[in-house]
Amino acid sequence: MSNSIANNNTFITHDFLLENQYSQRLFHDYASQMPIIDYHCHLPPAEIARNRxxxxxxxxxxxxxxxxxxxxxxxxxxxxxxxxxxxxxxxxxxxxxxxxxxxxxxxxxxxxxxxxxxxxxxxxxxxxxxxxxxxxxxxxxxxxxYSCQSLINKMNVEVICTTEDPIDSLDNHVKLKNSHFNVKVSTAFRPDKAIVISSESYLDYIEKLSTVSKVSINSYKSLCDALLLRLDYFEENGCSLSDHGLSYVPFRAFTDAEIENIFQKRRNKKQLTLEEDEKFQTSILLFLCEQYHSRGWIQQFHLGALRNNNARMTQILGPDSGWDSIGDYSQARTLSSFLNALDRKDKLAKTILYNLNPSDNEVLATMIGNYNDGKVKGKMQFGSGWWFMDQKDGMTRQLNALSNMSLISCFIGMLTDSRSFLSFPRHEYFRRIVCNLFGQEMQRGELPKDFDLVGKIIQDISYNNAKEYFKF
Missing domain, CATH: 1.10.2020.10 (uronate isomerase, domain 2, chain A)
Structure with missing residues (x-):
């Protein structure tokens, strides 16, 4: 077999998705050679560490x-x-x-x-x-x-940030840190299983967290103590990001006594009301987010998925097997209240908000402007098109909402959110779409034909802003 299988009707051309000379120059001269910072993905670190x-x-x-x-x-x-x-x-x-x-x-x-x-x-x-x-x-x-590490290097990747549960040992991250692999592989702290108290597997998970942390979790305070120890452990191993996958960010007023009663009620295997569930989630999220701020971490919220819709097939194949869709949750009011509760104490960390429902684009694009305080460039980020939205139309709609309601020049750009070692060309796909968007407006005279200005912004969106924001 030859080194290349080809025909005369090449589909992925040199100027794929680039519709005019401005788009083409922006991509080829400014975007294409920038390294990749993939700041959120689900690649298995074990496979990177053993170079599968x-x-x-x-x-x-x-x-x-x-x-x-x-x-x-x-x-x-x-x-x-x-x-x-x-x-x-x-x-x-x-x-x-x-x-x-x-x-x-x-x-x-x-x-x-x-x-x-x-x-x-x-x-x-x-x-x-x-x-x-x-x-x-x-x-x-x-x-x-074509080993895992070679495939990553092939795509000019500089940083990968995987996503791990608090009970993870991070052994593979330690191996990678001490290896000769030249790509930085970091992790993000994903404590959803400790937060979603109504989950059927919640009590089993608390037992695992108790074992790993060596804390007897018999109260809400001891749960927080266990999470603090895992936060310390993750930080000692280079973690500086958190991530939360939630249908929506809840916000309910609560007292400490109420939260303890809710926790004990769940320990006794009693069913919680929606109000109790949301009070508990509000409390533990505020606790964690204040910790992120004190440590100088960045927090991410992936919002809006309606998961495991097909109960029959989920029972057979398990979660993450293709039965999720876009949810139509109300996001604005409780999200604002939650962010405001942190900001009142000046304990709001750098934050990235992702939505799965495109009808929330303008909600998040305007929400981030409420909590930018001028201390950090682009402190609040409206994250790139995610999951069902990481395609040409979804990314364009996100880019347009961000441009119209905020400053796209401060945007930290694309991520793969993928479990596949062949997904890094999605960064190229994104960059071509961005360059075409700017190039079309240059051609129409809606943007100046100033490649020094526009080209710099393209490079910032592709790489520089993420490099400055995350400080990996």
Whole structure:
């Protein structure tokens, strides 16, 4: 097999998504060579630490990718070929059969961009080409140039920030810190399981947290003590970010006595009311966020997912298997009250807010302006298009809302939020979209044809702002 599979109708061209000379110059001269700071993802640090070599293309590309799984189910592919016991080749051939019918879905762009950037494959993936593409890419994956660490280096990645639960040992992060791998791999503290008190598995989780922290958790105070010890441990191992995945940020007035009673009620396996649930979450979130501020950390809130909708299939396959969607939660009022409670004490840390429902774009784009205090450039961030919104239309809508309601020049840019080692071209995808947006307005005379000015802002959005903001 040759080094490249190609045809005469190359899809991912040099000027892909770049519609005029201004867009093209902005991308090629200013954005394309900037390093990547992937400040939020779900890559398994164990696989980076052991420098995993993937057996074949299905293992690295289809396994765990619920974006692809949802598309295949929609196209009528049997679950056997998605998460079932079919062979890896059979699974990939069914994915290849599906791909032509993902036209106008971001999967079509991502698929061919990743084939091109990692494997130098220009051929369109379909039922006829799938076998050859599988063989060519799988052969390359057997070489040292395609190990996990090599794939990361191939994309000019400078920093990766994974996401770990408070009970994680961080052993793999320690290994990476002491290794010769030249990419910084950090972590973010994700304590959702300690916060969502109504979860069926909450008491089991508290037992695990108690074991890891060596704190007997029999009260709300001892729960906070255990979390403090884990915060210390994460900080000792280089952590400076937190992350929360919530449907919405709750806010309810509470007393300390109420919170203790709620905690004991849950320990006794009694059902909580919505009001009790929200009071508890408010209390523990405020406690944690004040800790983040005191440590100089950055806090992230991913808001708006409606998870595990299909109870039958979630029971069979578990969470994160493709049964989530966009929720229509009310965000503005309680989020404002929560941020205000922290700001009143001058204990509001740098904050990144992400929404999953595009109807909340302007809500978050204006909310961040309420709590910028001039002490830090871009202290409050409206995060990039996330999950269902990290596609061309979703990113453009987020960029336009941010531009209209705040300062896009202070934006910290893109992240992958991915579990895949082949997802880093999404940064290129984002940069091409940003450059095209600015380039179109330059051509129309809505922005000055000043490449020193506009080019600098493009580089800031692509890399410089994140570099300054996170200080990894």
């Amino acid at each position: 070599q993937f057996k074949n293309l299905t293992k690295i590309w289809n396994d765990g990718d619920h974006y692809k799984w949802r598309a295949m189910r929609t196209f009528g592919i049997d679950e056997k070929f998605i998460t079932g016991n079919a062979t890896d080749r059979e699974k990939f051939l069914q994915w290849g059969k599906t791909v032509p019918y993902t036209l106008r879905n971001p999967l079509y762009h991502w698929t061919h961009l990743e084939l091109k950037r990692y494997f130098n494959i220009d051929l369109l993936l379909n039922e006829d080409t799938a076998n050859n593409i599988y063989d060519d890419a799988t052969a390359k994956l057997q070489t040292p140039e």
